[in-house]
Amino acid sequence: MIPLTIGLLNQDIEMEQQPDRTYRMDQDREYIRGHTESLDAVKQAAFKILNTERYQHVIYSWDYGIETMDLYGEPMTYVCPELERRITEALACDPRIMEVTDFEFEMVEKGVLHVTFMIHTTFGTAKMEKEVEI
Numbered sequence: 001m002i003p004l005t006i007g008l009l010n011q012d013i014e015m016e017q018q019p020d021r022t023y024r025m026d027q028d029r030e031y032i033r034g035h036t037e038s039l040d041a042v043k044q045a046a047f048k049i050l051n052t053e054r055y056q057h058v059i060y061s062w063d064y065g066i067e068t069m070d071l072y073g074e075p076m077t078y079v080c081p082e083l084e085r086r087i088t089e090a091l092a093c094d095p096r097i098m099e100v101t102d103f104e105f106e107m108v109e110k111g112v113l114h115v116t117f118m119i120h121t122t123f124g125t126a127k128m129e130k131e132v133e134i
Contacts, residue, residue, distance in 0.1 A: 020037055020041045020096065021035050021036070022035065022041050022045075023036070025044055027047070038123045039121060039124045042094065042119070042121045043126050043128065045096075046091055046128055047128070049064065049065060049091060050087065050090060050091075052064060052065035052066070053065055053066070053067070053068065053069060054066055064093060066086050067086060068132050071083065073134070076105075076107075079132075084115075087100060087103075087115070087117065091119060096121050096122045098121060098122065099119075099120040100117055101118050101120065102118040103116070111134060112131055113133075113134050114129065114130075115129060116128070116129045117129075
């Protein structure tokens with residue numbers, strides 16, 4: 001039998017912002033050492049989101065990552081606006097990222113598109129980049 005009254009429903013619940021301190025990834029040396037927080041932590045989270053193919057890893061929810069595999073072989077007129085939308089959508093899952101702007105696209109070699117953009121976070125603004133095979 002379900003009780004008619006539950007004390008928890010009558011209490012005021014306060015939401016508390018959790019600290020954003022996390023481990024620090026050294027991408028050049030390929031190891032994890034120490035901790036990072038604030039803008040560096042958000043940049044690292046954005047890097048991880050943009051380098052995780054969505055729907056490919058059971059450890060992540062379906063909201064995490066970005067879809068890029070289906071862009072291979074598509075024309076540039078389709079890829080550029082679609083990639084802008086997908087990057088913006090992928091980074092929207094992090095509540096610290098408020099806006100993604102200033103997209104620039106450049107073909108660095110045949111089949112590789114280099115994208116640079118700015119992320120506006122609760123801690124400041126940072127320049128990010130991503131390379132996609134098309």
